[in-house]
Amino acid sequence: MSANLIPILWQATLLTLYMVFMSAVLATLIGLPLGVFLATSRRGELFSAPALNTALGLIVNATRSLPYIILIIAIMPFTRKLVGTSIGTNAAIVSLTLAAAPFIARLIETAIREVDSGLIEAARAMGATPMQIVRKVLIPEAMPGIILGLTLAVVSLIGYSAMAGTVGGGGLGDLGIRYGYQRFMPEVMLAVVVILIVLVQLVQSAGEWIAARFDKRAPRNRGR
Amino acid sequence: MTGPAISFQGVTRRYPQKGGSDVVALHDIWLDVPQGAITGIIGRSGAGKSTLLRMVNGLERPSAGKVIVNERDVGAASDASLRRIRREVGMIFQHFNLLASRTVAENIALPLEIAGEERARIAPRVTELIERVGLTAQAGRYPAELSGGQKQRVGIARALATGPRVLLSDEATSALDPDTTRQVLDLLQAINRDLGLTILLITHEMAVVRDICSHVAVIEGGRIVEAGETYAVFSKPAHPTTRSFLTGVTGVAVPQFVAGQMRDAPQAPEAEAVVQITFIGSHATDPMLARLTSERGISVNILAGAIEEIGTRPFGSLIVALPAPRLEESRRFLEEHGLLTEVLGYVG
Ligand SMILES: Nc1ncnc2c1ncn2[C@@H]1O[C@H](COP(=O)(O)OP(=O)(O)OP(=O)(O)O)[C@@H](O)[C@H]1O
Ligand SMILES: [Mg+2]
Numbered sequence: 001m002s003a004n005l006i007p008i009l010w011q012a013t014l015l016t017l018y019m020v021f022m023s024a025v026l027a028t029l030i031g032l033p034l035g036v037f038l039a040t041s042r043r044g045e046l047f048s049a050p051a052l053n054t055a056l057g058l059i060v061n062a063t064r065s066l067p068y069i070i071l072i073i074a075i076m077p078f079t080r081k082l083v084g085t086s087i088g089t090n091a092a093i094v095s096l097t098l099a100a101a102p103f104i105a106r107l108i109e110t111a112i113r114e115v116d117s118g119l120i121e122a123a124r125a126m127g128a129t130p131m132q133i134v135r136k137v138l139i140p141e142a143m144p145g146i147i148l149g150l151t152l153a154v155v156s157l158i159g160y161s162a163m164a165g166t167v168g169g170g171g172l173g174d175l176g177i178r179y180g181y182q183r184f185m186p187e188v189m190l191a192v193v194v195i196l197i198v199l200v201q202l203v204q205s206a207g208e209w210i211a212a213r214f215d216k217r218a219p220r221n222r223g224r
Numbered sequence: 225m226t227g228p229a230i231s232f233q234g235v236t237r238r239y240p241q242k243g244g245s246d247v248v249a250l251h252d253i254w255l256d257v258p259q260g261a262i263t264g265i266i267g268r269s270g271a272g273k274s275t276l277l278r279m280v281n282g283l284e285r286p287s288a289g290k291v292i293v294n295e296r297d298v299g300a301a302s303d304a305s306l307r308r309i310r311r312e313v314g315m316i317f318q319h320f321n322l323l324a325s326r327t328v329a330e331n332i333a334l335p336l337e338i339a340g341e342e343r344a345r346i347a348p349r350v351t352e353l354i355e356r357v358g359l360t361a362q363a364g365r366y367p368a369e370l371s372g373g374q375k376q377r378v379g380i381a382r383a384l385a386t387g388p389r390v391l392l393s394d395e396a397t398s399a400l401d402p403d404t405t406r407q408v409l410d411l412l413q414a415i416n417r418d419l420g421l422t423i424l425l426i427t428h429e430m431a432v433v434r435d436i437c438s439h440v441a442v443i444e445g446g447r448i449v450e451a452g453e454t455y456a457v458f459s460k461p462a463h464p465t466t467r468s469f470l471t472g473v474t475g476v477a478v479p480q481f482v483a484g485q486m487r488d489a490p491q492a493p494e495a496e497a498v499v500q501i502t503f504i505g506s507h508a509t510d511p512m513l514a515r516l517t518s519e520r521g522i523s524v525n526i527l528a529g530a531i532e533e534i535g536t537r538p539f540g541s542l543i544v545a546l547p548a549p550r551l552e553e554s555r556r557f558l559e560e561h562g563l564l565t566e567v568l569g570y571v572g
Contacts, residue, residue: 116319116321118317118319118321119321119323121283121317121321122315122317122321123334123338124283124310125281125283125310125313125314125315125392126310126311126334126335126338126339126386127306127307127308127309127310127311127335127338127339127386128307128338129307132338136334136337136338137323140323140325140326141323141324141325143325214325216324216325216326216366216367216368217324217368218368219366219368219369220366220369
């Protein structure tokens with residue numbers, strides 16, 4: 001591999017990291033409250049609002065059933081309104097965020113639903129408000145599950161971000177296609193693949209490590 | 225305050241069922257829970273115990289009737305005033321319901337955080353509570369690292385954090401072994417004594433009632449079928465459900481070899497009647513039985529017996545066999561001397 005490709009690879013990696021990081025943060029900002037609401041708003045639950053729960057559930061399902069490449073194109077007018085253009089890195093971040101948010105919402109909903117309902121009962125018996133129950137009981141107790149869910153979402157985002165090249169988003173995927181495929185430089189393709197694998201491994205390991213740090217459900221001295 | 229700590233006034237709870245008739249979990253409950261006492265509610269699974277208990281802190285609302293706690297109508301309280309009432313009513317649970325993500329100390333601090341207590345005031349209060357339940361060495365551990373008995377102690381400390389006047393217990397010892405149960409019951413008793421806390425507990429074990437409850441209510445199919453002071457209910461159980469709960473607990477089951485031959489009526493002139501004799505307080509049975517023999521010439525055969533403490537009073541029961549023809553005379557003699565008798569059946 002010629003030396004002048006290294007800066008290109010480095011640039012592409014940084015761009016991928018930037019897109020993934022930004023969209024993960026934004027999607028979490030949307031997905032966390034959405035997931036908490038989905039987990040607590042069926043009939044008789046903390047924020048009982050069955051109609052809204054069903055409606056939001058449908059929207060989440062609809063968004064998730066679109067293939068990412070279709071989503072990018074379908075939301076182009078929206079993207080243009082939001083960031084002034086429908087191509088480029090920022091446009092890619094919009095579509096990545098929109099693809100990941102409902103996914104994250106469902107993962108967080110699942111993690112929160114796993115919290116023992118006895119804990120909600122105990123907190124209610126203490127005189128907690130619904131918001132206090134969310135902040136002091138549901139989220140802390142669901143934390144290991146939430147972190148594993150976010151890890152999964154970031155891994156998926158790394159994969160999706162490779163497609164963002166289609167709208168001029170740049171990054172590793174874009175590099176792989178332009179150099180590795182169109183200019184037939186297999187060594188670039190190989191480097192891109194290796195970097196992606198390493199990134200995914202790093203994210204996965206870090207996520208599992210952090211989740212384990214939060215998980216107090218097993219005794220410390222008995223190993224895990 | 226002199227009135228009852230908790231008063232159920234005609235409480236009914238219906239659960240509407242889709243397309244069918246309603247489930248009536250509680251039916252017109254009238255019950256006063258005295259201040260500063262330990263009251264037990266006993267009943268079988270599905271009798272409505274939890275539903276009744278959950279009315280007290282408004283986790284459940286009555287379909288009809290009123291629940292008065294510390295002179296306030298819980299069923300009619302707004303959400304905000306209900307949250308205030310809940311801080312005056314602690315609750316402990318069968319499965320402890322501790323937060324796995326919080327240490328012992330942090331679990332106990334939770335109700336104080338929820339009540340908006342200042343950080344500086346939480347720490348000393350938590351330390352005090354941890355000492356009270358004897359968990360100082362475990363303060364920094366997580367629930368997963370505790371035994372069941374220790375978890376329930378955390379539950380108790382947590383329930384006491386906001387200084388409630390009433391403590392509710394939903395089968396708090398059902399998941400514990402007998403030794404640990406004893407320790408937890410002792411702790412509840414000590415808290416009741418030292419803090420003057422009213423305790424309302426539900427259980428399906430008469431032994432729990434015997435050990436610490438001064439008052440008891442028996443619930444069956446959503447109705448209170450019997451209620452009163454524990455020793456009175458134990459000595460003269462009026463309802464079949466109460467009796468069946470008492471079997472085994474008062475240590476006076478009819479021995480197997482007799483039970484197998486028992487009938488409802490005497491079959492022969494030399495038949496014997498099997499009688500349960502119960503006494504409370506200072507009465508002693510032995511001299512009475514001896515006198516029955518010496519003064520009346522009636523021979524008495526003791527089949528089983530036990531003496532224990534119920535609501536701090538000695539409570540004894542004996543199962544004896546008497547000649548059936550002299551039964552009425554013997555019963556009169558014993559009852560005149562303050563003993564209670566009940567004919568269980570006949571042998572022969
Ligand atoms: N949310 C509900 N919807 C419908 N029926 C209910 C509901 N909650 C309780 N019930 C019914 O009310 C009755 C009393 O229930 P409850 O939980 O109070 O019984 P319990 O005496 O506490 O029993 P256990 O000892 O098993 O805990 C039961 O028949 C139960 O099926
Ligand atoms: Mg129950």
